[in-house]
Amino acid sequence: MRNDVAGIGVRGETSLRRGLSLLDTFRRGERELSLTQIARRAGIPKSTAHRLIGELVAWGGLERTEDGLLRLGMRIFELGKSVPLQNELADVARPFLDDLYNITHKTVNLAVAHGLEIVYVEKIEAPDAPTVSRPGERYPIHCTALGKAILAFSPPALSDRVIQRGLIARTSHSITSVALFRKELAGVRSTHLAFDREELVPGLFCIATPIFDSSGHLLGAISVSSLESMAGARNLGPALLTISRAMSRELGEHVVASA
Template identity: 55%
Template sequence: MLRALRRSGRLIVTYATCSSTVNRTSSDMRAGTSVGVTDPAVRHLIVRLATGVSFDTPWQHASDRARLRSVMRTTQSSLLRALHLLDAFRPGVDELTLGDLARHTGVPKTTAHRMVADLVEWGALERTPTGLRLGMRLFELGHLVPAQRGLRDLALPYLEDLYETTHQTVNLAVRHGNEIVYVEKLVSRGRLVPHSRTGGRLPLHCTALGKAILAFSPPHVVDEVIAAGLRPITSKSITDAARLLSDLAAIRERRVAFDVEESRLGMFCAASPLVNAKRVPVGALSITGMDSMSTARRFAPAVLTAALSLSRRLDA
């Protein structure tokens, strides 16, 4: 939808998509570049609209509307490209140069330079002596995600008790698409678990946490995971659909899932789902970093007890 009006002597053009609404004032549009305009004809059109069109009646020319819709599409793609710049950062990659960002995302370097300047101003990126890193503004926003914050706050006492009881690394994770996202991790001093981190992701079918969630998820969720392809992380990862379905059936029986070197060779894990009163899995708890299956089985009752206790609190 395209709409324009004047407020207090200022022209405001609004163009809305299904996901966002963007307002531009006449001062923005006189320059044209604020909405990503490179077409001289469209730039001229915006300047003309910003200075001389009566907005009490609908626009007269279909070509005007078509050109402004083109501007809208350009603006939306610019936003997505800026987000792709942020997505170039990966675990273990804390800093990137402008050239790295352009190369990883395919965004032209001149365009990336302009977007980076905006992202730095907003706080999504920070400059360092040698490049760029993610900014504190993203950290602050991440901790405002309602589901993550509420579940983490509720689960933290149980995680701490589990850690004190076992002295092993303990995790809280939720499902996002076909992956788990680690919401909290309390790390054991005895053995590092380097392949997971708070905010990190791993495939559902390759982790005890993910399988615990999958086992209590609707059938269509399991079907989607299988249809996407069971790509392995290690040589022990489950890649056969029948084997995964059999494992999930066993997990539903005992309410505990095991990672038998499926996410990292040499490491074993036990996890249990967090299921609310409607039988919907909202996440899972795990104990990880053990070096044998016998140790994972020994700690399974502890993680099961913690998960059952926390599950009862979900609807309290």
């Protein structure tokens, strides 16, 4: 009896993990996928994918289009909006991001760390800017200004894990030297400003700074992107630092009021 129950538990866990892996097959900019595409990317048989998709559709995690394709469902959106820390952070940060956008007229972003990646929490996109990321999307933490701003003020063990995994290049400008990467983080700790010099997307420059609560706990980072040059990025440093300090004060007051 115990063996049967244990077996059911293992199978159930595997089924759940496979079901969640289907949701991970949707990539940036892709709104709809076919059953064949989902099965291939998830690395599971079409028959298994068909069964799991049926369960996800019934739950609301996936939706079928009129053309028979599949897209992420409203339940995923609702769950994302229920994550307390990110939503509280986004709610407090939004007016400050508006101010930063009005000052720069460039795309502004808010992100947090999750494992060895950053997750975009909030974004205000300039009309003429290329769409590189959307809220909820993830990117490697080592080749973004947001990620470097977070890494510089995180425990050293996190940057050690990033280095041990390997500084994989996304463009020809990505930093792959461990010594140079550590020097870069040291500079961020000194100035509170981090830069992306075409390291994620060719032709795209970015400047970021960390944000803290009133107790000095690191919460995430904000950035201005879609910049055309490093000179343009550096010029925005004072405005970015001013906004981040005001945001940190507000976050501290908000946390106290909510306690």
